[in-house]
Amino acid sequence: MRRRPSIQEIVSSLLMDEGFYEISRDNESTFMDSQIVFSDGRREVAVNILTEDSCNSKSIIHEALIETQKLQSKYDAVILALPRRYSKIIDENVLLRYGIGLIIYDMMGAEEVLPPKFAGSRKENKENIQGNVQNVSLTEAALLRSEMSRILRILEELEARLDRLEKEQKILSSKISELEKARSYTIVEQKIINPIKKSMKENKNDEGV
The missing domain is CATH 3.40.1350.10 (Trna Endonuclease; Chain: A, domain 1)
Known part of the structure; x- marks a missing residue:
């Protein structure tokens, strides 16, 4: 049966x-x-x-x-x-x-x-997901490298500007020092040398009389 x-x-x-x-x-x-x-x-x-x-x-x-x-x-x-x-x-x-x-x-x-x-095949889906993750990772890595290069360029430019500013600061400091010396001499001349010159001139006038 x-x-x-x-x-x-x-x-x-x-x-x-x-x-x-x-x-x-x-x-x-x-x-x-x-x-x-x-x-x-x-x-x-x-x-x-x-x-x-x-x-x-x-x-x-x-x-x-x-x-x-x-x-x-x-x-x-x-x-x-x-x-x-x-x-x-x-x-x-x-x-x-x-x-x-x-x-x-x-x-x-x-x-x-x-x-x-x-x-769809779960295996294919998994591979697609892994591929997408890998592509995303590669894209992110490329973006990070590009961003790092950009930041390095900015730092190099800032460093060059800083060097220029330091040189300009030294030049300005030197000029300021020279100006201060000249100003000091002028003050001394006005307070000491000019009165002496004036006194000597007056004495000569007296002798002439």
Whole structure:
């Protein structure tokens, strides 16, 4: 007698037909009856599967949607699998808006009603991020080098100006010193030499008389 395939096998066969293979399975998830992760060598897809018993509870379906959406940060795409008879219970527009795929199944097989939105290979995203960080680092380094060169040029100009100012200060100090000496001589001449000259002139005038 042929064994009836399990729900997991029915859902898995659909993904395998698309070139994916199973890499992990969790049958003890809190809000899902089972969770299967598939890969095609580049991308990883997580499929959360609900059974008919779970679909009888709206709260479980709600939590399953939330948990499925959270997996988008971990996998390249996420899919929610429901029994075919409960397909109308989910608003496809909501799934489409959040990029969540939808698979419906029964014992005859599984069908992809809504394909998931692939965010791109996580490896490629990581490499792109690293490349962007590297480019940013190189750009920042170039900017820093340019800024340092600019600051060095300013310092060199300031140093040259300072040298010129020091030379000019020495010249001015020398001129001020000469002026002070000349002024001192003038004061001495006015206070001492001029009176003496005046006295000598007066004495000559007296002798002439």
